[in-house]
Amino acid sequence: MQIYSPKEDSYLLEKAVKKYSKGSVLDMGTGSGIQANNAVKRKNVTKVTATDINKSCSKLLSKKIKFIHSNLFQKIPKQKFDTIIFNPPYLPQDKGITDATIYGGKKGYEITERFLNTCNSYLATKGTILLLFSSHTNKKKVDEIIENNCFEKGEIDSKQLPMFEELFVYKIKKSKLLLNLENKKITDVKKFAKGKRGIIFVGKLKNKKVAIKVKRKDSFAKGNIANEVKWLKILNKKNIGPKLINKGKDYFIYEFIDGQFISDFINSCKNKKRVLAIIKKVMEQCRKLDKLQVNKEEMHHPYKHIIIRNNNPVMVDFERCKKTKKPKNVTQFCQFLVSGYFLELLRTKGIRLNRSEILLAAKDYKRNKNDERFSELTKCIK
Numbered sequence: 001m002q003i004y005s006p007k008e009d010s011y012l013l014e015k016a017v018k019k020y021s022k023g024s025v026l027d028m029g030t031g032s033g034i035q036a037n038n039a040v041k042r043k044n045v046t047k048v049t050a051t052d053i054n055k056s057c058s059k060l061l062s063k064k065i066k067f068i069h070s071n072l073f074q075k076i077p078k079q080k081f082d083t084i085i086f087n088p089p090y091l092p093q094d095k096g097i098t099d100a101t102i103y104g105g106k107k108g109y110e111i112t113e114r115f116l117n118t119c120n121s122y123l124a125t126k127g128t129i130l131l132l133f134s135s136h137t138n139k140k141k142v143d144e145i146i147e148n149n150c151f152e153k154g155e156i157d158s159k160q161l162p163m164f165e166e167l168f169v170y171k172i173k174k175s176k177l178l179l180n181l182e183n184k185k186i187t188d189v190k191k192f193a194k195g196k197r198g199i200i201f202v203g204k205l206k207n208k209k210v211a212i213k214v215k216r217k218d219s220f221a222k223g224n225i226a227n228e229v230k231w232l233k234i235l236n237k238k239n240i241g242p243k244l245i246n247k248g249k250d251y252f253i254y255e256f257i258d259g260q261f262i263s264d265f266i267n268s269c270k271n272k273k274r275v276l277a278i279i280k281k282v283m284e285q286c287r288k289l290d291k292l293q294v295n296k297e298e299m300h301h302p303y304k305h306i307i308i309r310n311n312n313p314v315m316v317d318f319e320r321c322k323k324t325k326k327p328k329n330v331t332q333f334c335q336f337l338v339s340g341y342f343l344e345l346l347r348t349k350g351i352r353l354n355r356s357e358i359l360l361a362a363k364d365y366k367r368n369k370n371d372e373r374f375s376e377l378t379k380c381i382k
Ligand SMILES: C[S@@+](CC[C@H](N)C(=O)[O-])C[C@H]1O[C@@H](n2cnc3c(N)ncnc32)[C@H](O)[C@@H]1O
Pocket: 003, 004, 005, 006, 007, 009, 010, 013, 028, 029, 030, 031, 032, 033, 034, 035, 051, 052, 053, 054, 070, 071, 072, 087, 088, 089, 090, 100, 101, 102, 111
């Protein structure tokens, strides 16, 4: 395997290394050693480790540098680095490119993605990653990978090359949120899903999977996180919603519900009785909400709001929950049950709901929301 001789990309990253590297440094994919050899000369650098998948790269390194032959982090002993440098192979698969020093994977960003997905556990609290990539790597995707790992980035340099290629250097660090979560002993933080108003991350707390809901920076919605925290505290006491674990500014941590969304569950469930039992349990939770005089909202299309775990429905997403004199959780859920799609889905499971009977009983319940009318209504679900 050839050792990569320094080119425009190496020299661009070298400028950043000369300016920002400090403390304990890791040079990933060291190649000719240009970055490591520069870092080791800096006064505020205490130690340099260089690594490469190509064993022969050790030859070109200063004696003060420790070399580890490794595929990314695989052979790097667990430790924290203040600076991690990487000029990865960043070009996408192209005719003729088989050279491991420049070929970054089918799309170009695969090695960068594997690197960033593992980087956090090797990065000191206030550590910095200096990363180079090209416009051929797919900048949007690199940004997304950075966000997925709860990092923050700044573009500190760029260079236009011939043939419409541009090089970029990013200075990446742990986001405030990630630092806060690590302070709360949460590890392995990764993005899970993006909603209209919030982003959900998942992580581990004492080996248990937890979810973290964060306000989206581009959302204008105000107070949703605080509202959801307030209602989870109240509703958890009634065994509704995922258990709230902790909260911070603009985010909260709660139990991760590992299960299936309601229609996926019903689709895959072969047992009519189990489906009916789930629907009744959801109805009971809706009744509890009505009694508390709150509206969860969106119960007429709760596709992503009810997760079935161990045969128990758990309602999620209480951002828009509010106090009301006219609660409509039960009636909205009944509307959902008799909506075209769901009615048909239930029919495939041998459950034939009588639409007009349910709507009439729901109307009666709406006029007088008592236990008796609720019981009459649930009797129609058979
Ligand atoms: C573009 S060269 C950069 C070399 C040097 N750091 C520079 O700036 O000129 C990429 C380097 O990453 C190394 N590399 C490729 N895949 C790797 C992997 N999975 N783990 C570690 N190093 C890898 C290659 O051998 C190569 O030396």
